[in-house]
Amino acid sequence: MKIIFRGLLTLALTCVLQLFMVRMSAAEVVDRIVAEVNDEIITMSELQAAAKSMEDKAGIKPKGKEEKDVELQMLEALIDRKLAKAEAKRRGMTIEDKEMAAALETFKKRNNLPDDEALKNALSKAGLTLKEFKQNLTDQMIQERLVTIAVGAKSMVSEAEVRQIYEEHYKERSGAQMHLRAIRIPFPPGTTEAQKVELKKKADTVLAEINNGVSFQDAAKKFSLEETDVGFVNQTDLDPKLVEFLGRLKPKEVAPALTPEGIQLIQLVERRSGQARSFEEAAPEIRRILQQKEMEKRFSEWVKTLREKAHIKIMLSGVAQKP
DSSP states (O other): OOOHTTTTTTHHHHHHHHHHGGGGGGOOOOOOOEEEEEEEEEEEEHHHHHHHHHHHHHHHOOOOOHHHHHHHHHHHHHHHHHHHHHHHHHOOOOHHHHHHHHHHHHHHTTTTOOSSSHHHHHHHHHTHHHHHHHHHHHHHHHHHHHHHHHHHHOOOHHHHHHHHIIIIIIITTTOOEEEEEEEEEEOTTTOOOHHHHHHHHHHHHHHHHHHHHHHHHHHHTTTTTTEEEEEEEEGSSSSSHHHHHTTOOTTTOEEEETTTTEEEEEEEEEEEOOOOOHHHHHHHHHHHHHHHHHHHHHHHHHHHHHHHHHHHEETTTTTOOOO
8 A cells, every 4th residue: 555655655745745835934044945836936944844745744854865866856846836827827716715614624524623713723733824724625625626627527447456455455454453642742833952951851750650650641731732533543654663562562651762853752551453454445545546646647748738838947056957
């Protein structure tokens, strides 16, 4: 299944851009123009914010040539986004209030947010206001609509294709699951290395409390920290390195994990085995993934036609201008 998702890099980049674009204005860098797209520009602060968002999402910070590659991928995605947004504006695409209300309700249900107050709290933790989130959601919905118009109806996926993916990536799944809980100690924006050291000490103190018999939930409350019951998660849906890390834990045991966003104390509540899904159960998901992959491929080809008509000048150091 992970092989399938590698084909969705463009989609992943787009989602990151939509979710974190509003944070760009706060980037503390001396700005310069790194690209011109028709009558619009892309600045270094935009590019660095987008690249950092991708790093945070992946949980790793690339270095050297890999870092430059990610930066270039983000720049190309920003250019495509500018072109697509301009095309949507040219076509007069808008999102009505009732559509936005329905989208917000769907988002709340998918993320187990019972009301608007819970939504605002969740957005606040992500560094977003409701107004900013609505704008991001509007951009996403318009782009999805543009994809449908640009590439037409969903592509047909044959039963043989679905069956092949099932045999290769689903059939042998053990169905093993882990029940996880997590306490987050986030790094606030602009956290210095000295402050990170202090937060790590705080994490050690919380961990010591738990090891001395204080319950996971009570320890979180005592130090006014966010505690989340993640529930049961399929091992196959987790990063292999995280599975290996959690595999060393015994039930009820807690271990710290350092991420770019902060420190997480993760508790393995319990493990359970399960049966792999049947072909009939997995087929709709596989078909949806394959259709999305094909749609993204066709959309990427369509964006190339926009590029051919556009004035694009890349001024990022170390990047050759494409003819």
